[in-house]
Amino acid sequence: xxxxxxxxxxxxxxxxxxxxxxxxxxxxxxxxxxxxxxxxxxxxxxxxxxxxxxxxxxxxxxxxxxxxxxxxxxxxxxxxxxxxxxxxxxxxxxxxxxxxxxxxxxxxxxxxxxxxxxxxxxxxxxxxxxxxxxxxxxxxxxxxxxxxxxxxxxxxxxxxxxxxxxxxxxxxxxxxxxxxxxxxxxxxxxxxxxxxxxxxxxxxxxxxxxxxxxxxxxxxxxxxxxxxxxxxxxxxxxxxxxxxxxxxxxxxxxxxxxxxxxxxxxxxxxxxxxxxxxxxxxxxxxxxxxxxxxxxxxxxxxxxxxxxxxxxxxxxxxxxxxxxxxxxxxxxxxxxxxxxxxxxxxxxxxxxxxxxxxxxxxxxxxxxxxxxxxxxxxxxxxxxxxxxxxxxxxxxxxxxxxxxxxxxxxxxxxxxxxxxxxxxxxxxxxxxxxxxxxxxxxxxxxxxxxxxxxxxxxxxxxxxxxxxxxxxxxxxxxxxxxxxxxxxxxxxxxxxxxxxxxxxxxxxxxxxxxxxxxxxxxxxxxxxxxxxxxxxxxxxxxxxxxxxxxxxxxxxxxxxxxxxxxxxxxxxxxxxxxxxxxxxxxxxxxxxxxxxxxxxxxxxxxxxxxxxxxxxxxxxxxxxxxxxxxxxxxxxxxxxxxxxxxxxxxxxxxxxxxxxxxxxxxxxxxxxxxxxxxxxxxxxxxxxxxxxxxxxxxxxxxxxxxxxxxxxxxxxxxxxxxxxxxxxxxxxxxxxxxxxxxxxxxxxxxxxxxxxxxxxxxxxxxxxxxxxxxxxxxxxxxxxxxxxxxxxxxxxxxxxxxxxxxxxxxxxxxxxxxxxxxxxxxxxxxxxxxxxxxxxxxxxxxxxxxxxxxxxxxxxxxxxxxxxxxxxxxxxxxxxxxxxxxxxxxxxxxxxxxxxxxxxxxxxxxxxxxxxxxxxxxxxxxxxxxxxxxxxxxxxxxx
Numbered sequence: 037x038x039x040x041x042x043x044x045x046x047x048x049x050x051x052x053x054x055x056x057x058x059x060x061x062x063x064x065x066x067x068x069x070x071x072x073x074x075x076x077x078x079x080x081x082x083x084x085x086x087x088x089x090x091x092x093x094x095x096x097x098x099x100x101x102x103x104x105x106x107x108x109x110x111x112x113x114x115x116x117x118x119x120x121x122x123x124x125x126x127x128x129x130x131x132x133x134x135x136x137x138x139x140x141x142x143x144x145x146x147x148x149x150x151x152x153x154x155x156x157x158x159x160x161x162x163x164x165x166x167x168x169x170x171x172x173x174x175x176x177x178x179x180x181x182x183x184x185x186x187x188x189x190x191x192x193x194x195x196x197x198x199x200x201x202x203x204x205x206x207x208x209x210x211x212x213x214x215x216x217x218x219x220x221x222x223x224x225x226x227x228x229x230x231x232x233x234x235x236x237x238x239x240x241x242x243x244x245x246x247x248x249x250x251x252x253x254x255x256x257x258x259x260x261x262x263x264x265x266x267x268x269x270x271x272x273x274x275x276x277x278x279x280x281x282x283x284x285x286x287x288x289x290x291x292x293x294x295x296x297x298x299x300x301x302x303x304x305x306x307x308x309x310x311x312x313x314x315x316x317x318x319x320x321x322x323x324x325x326x327x328x329x330x331x332x333x334x335x336x337x338x339x340x341x342x343x344x345x346x347x348x349x350x351x352x353x354x355x356x357x358x359x360x361x362x363x364x365x366x367x368x369x370x371x372x373x374x375x376x377x378x379x380x381x382x383x384x385x386x387x388x389x390x391x392x393x394x395x396x397x398x399x400x401x402x403x404x405x406x407x408x409x410x411x412x413x414x415x416x417x418x419x420x421x422x423x424x425x426x427x428x429x430x431x432x433x434x435x436x437x438x439x440x441x442x443x444x445x446x447x448x449x450x451x452x453x454x455x456x457x458x459x460x461x462x463x464x465x466x467x468x469x470x471x472x473x474x475x476x477x478x479x480x481x482x483x484x485x486x487x488x489x490x491x492x493x494x495x496x497x498x499x500x501x502x503x504x505x506x507x508x509x510x511x512x513x514x515x516x517x518x519x520x521x522x523x524x525x526x527x528x529x530x531x532x533x534x535x536x537x538x539x540x541x542x543x544x545x546x547x548x549x550x551x552x553x554x555x556x557x558x559x560x561x562x563x564x565x566x567x568x569x570x571x572x573x574x575x576x577x578x579x580x581x582x583x584x585x586x587x588x589x590x591x592x593x594x595x596x597x598x599x600x601x602x603x604x605x606x607x608x609x610x611x612x613x614x615x616x617x618x619x620x621x622x623x624x625x626x627x628x629x630x631x632x633x634x635x636x637x638x639x640x641x642x643x644x645x646x647x648x649x650x651x652x653x654x655x656x657x658x659x660x661x662x663x664x665x666x667x668x669x670x671x672x673x674x675x676x677x678x679x680x681x682x683x684x685x686x687x688x689x690x691x692x693x694x695x696x697x698x699x700x701x702x703x704x705x706x707x708x709x710x711x712x713x714x715x716x717x718x719x720x721x722x723x724x725x726x727x728x729x730x731x732x733x734x735x736x737x738x739x740x741x742x743x744x745x746x747x748x749x750x751x752x753x754x755x756x757x758x759x760x761x762x763x764x765x766x767x768x769x770x771x772x773x774x775x776x777x778x779x780x781x782x783x784x785x786x787x788x789x790x791x792x793x794x795x796x797x798x799x800x801x802x803x804x805x806x807x808x809x810x811x812x813x814x815x816x817x818x819x820x821x822x823x824x825x826x827x828x829x830x831x832x833x834x835x836x837x838x839x840x841x842x843x844x845x846x847x848x849x850x851x852x853x854x855x856x857x858x859x860x861x862x863x864x865x866x867x868x869x870x871x872x873x874x875x876x877x878x879x880x881x882x883x884x885x886x887x888x889x890x891x892x893x894x895x896x897x898x899x900x901x902x903x904x905x906x907x908x909x910x911x912x913x914x915x916x917x918x919x920x921x922x923x924x925x926x927x928x929x930x931x932x933x934x935x936x937x938x939x940x941x942x943x944x945x946x947x948x949x950x951x952x953x954x955x956x957x958x959x960x961x962x963x964x965x966x967x968x969x970x971x972x973x974x975x976x977x978x979x
Contacts, residue, residue, distance in 0.1 A: 060231040060270070061085055061208055069240045069278060074193045076181040078205060083174050084167070088211055091166040095175065096158060096216035098229060100203035103157040103221035104132030104184040107787075107816060110155070110220040115188070116787045117744060118460055119976055123188045124787055125818045132184030132192065134206070139177050147175070157221050159206065177206060189223055190336050197244075199278040200336050203227050210382060212502070219384050222456050224463065225340065225376070226383040229272040231502065236266040240278055247277040247284050247295055249330040249377075268328065272380060275332040275373075284332075287312050292326055296333040298366055302358040311363040315370055318401055322488060323393075324495045327378050331370070338369040344465050345411075345434060355413035360406070371397055380498050386505035388451040388471045388528060393491055395472020396479075399432045400488070406431065423630060425637035426668075435469035436603050437635055437669070442466040443533065443608060444670035446699040446706050449741060452505070452529040459741050461978040473606050474527045478512070478520065480604045481561050481577055486515040522560055522580055527606070532558045533701065536599055537612035548597060548617070549588045552578065556608070565601035566594030572601070591617075610638040636667040648678055651965075653858035653866050654718035656684030672697050682718065689724075691715035707735040715852070720860045723761035727852050729754050745783040752776050754851045764860055774799045774851060784976075787814045802840050803831035806874075822896040824876060826910075829889035833915075841885035844875035844892070844912060844922065855964070863957075870939060870960035877908045878960050879924035879944040888913045896928060904928040906939070921945075937962035 062083035067076050084095055103111035107124050115123045123131075139147045139161055149161045167173050181204055186192035191202035209216045210228040217228035239261055240246065248266055256263035268274055277284075287294040287309055294316065300308045320326070343364055356364075371394045376383070383390055402409065411429040412421075421427045429437075442448040442462060449462050451471050458467055479487035494511040497503055509524055526532050535558075539551035548566075559580035566574035566589075573592040599613040607613070628640040636642070646662040660680025665671065674697065679690040693713035700706055712730050719725045731752030738745050758770045775798045782791040789812040796805050806828035814820045828842045835841075839848055846867075849859055854873065858866025870878060875886075876894040892910030899905060907925040914920075924944035930937050939960040941949040949958055 060087065060233065062235070063205075063207060063232040064235045065205060066237045067205075067239065069199075069238065069244075071197065071199070071241055071244060071278065074183040074199065076183065076204065078177070078179055078181060080177040080179075080206065081174060082177070082206075082208065083172055084208055085172045086167045086169055088214070089169050090214050091168050092211075093163055093166050094216075095161045095163065095167075095173075096209040096218060097161060097206045098157070098203070098209050098219075098227055099134050099151070099159050099206050100157050100221035100227055101132050101181050101183070101205075102134040102151075104188070105134075105156060106131070108153075109157065110222050111157070114222045116785045117742065119786045120188075121786045121814065124814065124816060126185070126188070130185040130187075131182075133182045135180050135182070137177065137179040139175055141176065142174055155218060155220050158209070158218050179206065181205070186336075190339055197280045200334065201276045201278070203273065204276075207232060210502070212382065212504070217382060217384075219456075224384065224455050226387065226455050227273065228382055228384060231270055231272055231380055233269045234267060234271055234274060236264075238264045238266060238276075240264070244278050244280055245282040247275070247279065247282055247332060249275045249295070249328060249332045251329060270327070271377070273377070275334070277332070277334065284334075289313060289316055291316075291320065292328065293330045294333060294370075295330060296366070297335050298333055298338060298362070298369065299335055300358075300362045303362055307359050308362065311359065311366060312370075314405065315363065315367050315401070318404070319371065319374060319397065322397055322400060322491065323374070324492055326374060327499065331373060331377070333366065333369050333373055337373060338365055341368070341372055341464070343368045344438070355415040357413075360409070360413070367398060367401055368394075378495070378498060380502045382504060384455045386508075387455045388467070389505050389508045391468040392451075392471035392475045395435065395469055396475040396487070396491070399435070399472060399476055402431050423628065424634050425630075425640075425642075426635045429635065433603060435473055436606065439466045439470040439473065439606060440608075440669055446701065447741065448531055450529055450531045451527070457740065457742060459978070464978075470606055474523075477527070477604045477606065478523055480563070480602075482516045482518060482520070487512065490515045526558055526560055531701065532556065533608040534558050534560055534562075534605055535608040535612075536562050537609075538597075538599070538615045541597070541615045541617075543591065543617050546591055547588055548591050548594070549586060550597070550615070551586050552599075555612075560605065562599055562605050562607075563601070564589065565598045566592050567596040567598055567601070568592075568594050611636070613638060634667055636669045636671075641665075642667060648680065650680065651857065652717070653861065654684060654721050655682035655689055658682050658689055658717075660690060670697060684721075685718055685724075687724075689717045691717075704736050704739065705734055706737050709733040719758060719852075720761040720764050722763055723759040725759070725852065726757045727754065728756075743783075744785055745781075747782075748778070748780040750776075750778040750780070756850070756852065761860075772799055772801075772850070776851065788812065799840070801834045804833075804840075804842075805829055805831055806842075818898075818901075820898050822894070824872075824894040825892075826874060826876060826894070827889075827891045828874065828886075830887065833887055835887075838885040838887060841887045842874050842890040844884050844886065844890065844910070845870075845877040845880050846884070847871070847873045868957065868960050870937075870962055875908075875910060875912075877910070877922070877924055878906065878926060878939040879908075879941045879946060879949060879958065881922050881924070881945050883912045883914070883920050883922060886912045886914055888915050898930070902930045904930055924949075934962065935964050 064081040066079040069076055086092060103109045106112065112123055139149050141147065147161050147163070149159050151159050161175060163173065183199055183201065183204065184192040186194045186200060191200050193199045203221065208230040209218065210230050219226065219228050221227070234250065236250065237255070238246065241261055242259060246264055250266035250268040253265050254262060255265045284295045284297045285305070287296070294312055296312070375390050375394055379390060381389055409431040410427060411431055411434045412427045415421055415427050439448065447459060449458055449467060451467055451474065455463060475487050479485065490512045494503070494508050497507060497511065513520060533556045535555040537553050537555060539553040541548065541550040561577050561580050563575055563577050565572055573594050574590065576589055578587060595617050597615050597617065600607050600610065603610065625639060625641045628637065628642050630642050630644045632644065632646055634642060634644065642665060644664050644666070648660040648662050650658045650660070658680040660678050662676065662678040664674065664676040666674045666676065674695045675693065677692040679688060682689045691714065693711055696710040698708045710732055714726070714728045716724060716726050729752055731750065734749040736747035736749070753773060753775050755773045756771065760770055777796050779794045780792070784791070789810070791810040793808040797803065806826070808824065808826045810824045812820060812822050840850055847854065849856060854871045856871070857869060861867040875890055875892045877892065890910065890912050892908060894906070894908045896904045896906040904927070905925070906928045907923070909923040911919045911921055922945045924941060926939055926941040928937065928939050941958050943949065949955065
């Protein structure tokens with residue numbers, strides 16, 4: 037009798053759990069679509085069921101479409117933070133909003149509601165009476181939704197009449213841990229909706245089609261409009277696309293229907309169907325059945341989260357077949373949509389679970405279906421590329437390098453970090469890839485495909501309840517008897533680095549003894565491999581140990597032992613992971629010469645060579661050969677030697693540097709570089725200079741890695757030896773040494789920029805102190821204003837010339853910091869080169885130097901696109917003279933900032949310059965050939 041009672045009780049509890057999941061909230065929407073104005077007129081009824089154990093006084097609704105309403109929302113601020121200016125400059129008609137909201141009950145009694153300025157895309161509805169556990173209430177809503185243009189996030193309306201709707205209606209937020217989730221839209225695709233049953237009545241014009249993953253039937257079809265009835269159960273969101281002409285294709289299999297418009301024009305429909313079927317069957321086998329009848333896989337979804345690597349290559353050099361490219365794009369997008377729709381996770385707080393499962397399954401798919409595919413596809417077969425480690429890596433090995441790119445920069449973040457706290461590169465790429473790598477690591481350690489089974493079990497659990505990362509952790513632990521607490525503590529919820537190396541190795545014909553050194557003190561298991569002639573002859577997992585330990589294993593004829601040979605452990609440095617068991621030179625890595633750039637190869641000392649070509653007036657064209665060891669991943673020590681040949685002087689010139697790079701993981705002082713650099717070139721047609729520069733650069737960041745505020749402290753001692761010149765008459769300072777200290781504090785984003793620089797210099801004959809403040813502001817009308825204040829003063833000055841004086845329109849550059857093409861020219865074309873430094877004036881005035889103090893203001897305001905007006909004013913003070921007030925003004929053509937600019941003086945202390953003789957000699961220009969400056973403009977949004 038007791039047994040029967042227990043069975044009945046278990047069934048009741050199970051049914052209650054399932055029922056609480058299946059009988060969540062009911063969302064009924066009546067939507068009238070105005071395709072011309074992109075406005076949705078909505079009447080809605082939300083039946084809210086309190087499944088928690090709390091009595092609640094408010095209901096929180098997500099209103100993410102209202103994040104597009106102005107330039108001060110969290111979404112707009114994130115756009116600015118990531119240097120996207122399109123939204124800031126948008127017209128009101130192109131933005132979105134939710135308006136005319138009224139909320140009332142069945143008796144038409146209005147509820148009070150509010151949204152805060154901090155979270156304008158979240159609505160809090162105040163209930164007249166608390167809602168007790170297991171009770172229901174009904175909210176009725178009327179409101180209008182203005183859909184934004186799709187150019188900001190790829191969701192919204194486009195210029196061809198299509199509307200791809202995303203998070204467009206009001207819906208209850210996820211309730212967890214005694215409160216609602218109040219997450220604002222930050223363009224992360226991580227809305228925390230509660231699970232709902234949906235019934236949608238959609239009225240659209242007759243000339244439109246709809247694509248949705250809800251069950252669909254036509255209710256009314258007349259000559260003016262069509263009314264569709266859509267419904268779906270247990271959904272957190274759904275896809276809805278309204279289009280004049282649908283370009284979606286339907287693929288049906290035994291289980292459900294796939295609707296996709298993923299770009300596959302270059303392959304046949306049959307090949308597309310085969311790829312889709314292969315992916316769908318594979319995911320079903322590894323995860324489980326998709327719970328709904330339809331799934332929509334759109335090109336927009338892919339472009340939101342592309343496969344980085346494939347999408348970066350222009351089509352004419354892509355080394356992958358069109359069939360493979362389509363298959364991988366579909367695999368990634370399908371998994372993303374599949375998991376978003378069927379895992380009821382808090383995808384902001386627990387995104388590592390979603391990302392880990394997605395990338396883990398992707399790696400499994402490649403292992404099973406394309407095991408021989410390389411990271412660069414068919415490029416690996418080209419003889420000219422055979423020497424590159426980049427082309428020899430297996431396809432799945434790229435994930436580790438994307439993560440390591442951030443780890444070596446000391447910019448990686450814990451996998452358990454909330455999604456909105458991640459640097460964009462981590463959020464989009466590195467953290468996702470490391471999550472998958474971490475699950476693969478755990479699966480390899482646990483053996484018996486324990487992680488794959490845990491994923492299936494966890495997926496099943498999602499059919500019964502709202503889940504979180506702790507549920508996934510418990511599911512993994514149930515699958516093994518091994519202690520895996522280290523995995524979550526170290527791999528998931530910390531940014532601790534892992535780095536093992538061999539210390540002492542001894543061997544016999546039958547066994548190997550070795551000491552394993554734990555360089556970071558982080559204890560995780562690591563596999564050791566025995567290699568014989570490139571083949572694996574043994575593998576053994578070494579359990580985590582708290583200190584350096586001695587191990588003994590069988591040799592199995594191995595002639596090399598390697599830690600982490602398959603890169604299963606996300607290890608910081610693989611170069612110290614192997615030992616040769618041959619008699620001589622156990623760590624002798626042969627030198628490998630590599631052209632241009634490559635990934636780090638742990639089995640070689642790579643020497644990279646790059647042809648260079650530079651130019652200045654005195655050396656002419658200087659072809660050279662740059663030799664360095666800097667691979668794509670940052671290293672603790674780098675060198676760079678660039679010998680070159682001066683075609684004008686017929687002599688050797690060049691430069692070189694040595695740098696020690698030290699990261700500090702848990703400090704705001706996160707990076708220090710110790711460098712020694714030198715250069716040899718001409719500063720005049722008949723005279724050379726030698727410059728030696730030992731320096732220390734310290735970089736400070738905020739606790740919030742996303743904060744664009746950065747601080748730099750820079751110490752250096754610049755030693756210059758100049759030959760005497762018969763052409764340059766002032767040779768009183770041929771040889772000198774200057775100690776220089778700088779502090780730089782900058783915070784920049786697309787809408788505003790503030791930079792502060794302080795500079796102090798000491799030499800035998802002078803000492804000087806200067807400060808500079810620069811401010812830029814971009815307004816919503818696309819006008820921007822620039823201000824720069826510079827103040828400099830000598831502490832003492834015993835020099836006999838103006839060589840070390842402050843320059844009003846052109847610094848003398850005695851530290852050789854700037855890229856002047858003719859640094860000693862005072863007349864002619866080369867003297868018109870402009871570099872913004874010191875006084876920052878564009879006009880050449882009668883008082884070009886200050887040997888006591890100088891104070892200037894530079895300002896600019898754009899009047900149309902790249903055309904600006906500028907104005908400079910200042911005071912110049914020389915010894916034994918009164919301070920002299922100076923000014924200039926003119927037009928600036930800001931064609932490519934810092935790359936190509938032109939300044940046309942109009943009026944200054946010289947009078948109306950535009951009407952004076954030889955005006956073309958007054959025009960100043962900026963021309964830069966450094967690709968590094970341009971690359972930084974594209975990189976800043978990622979890091």
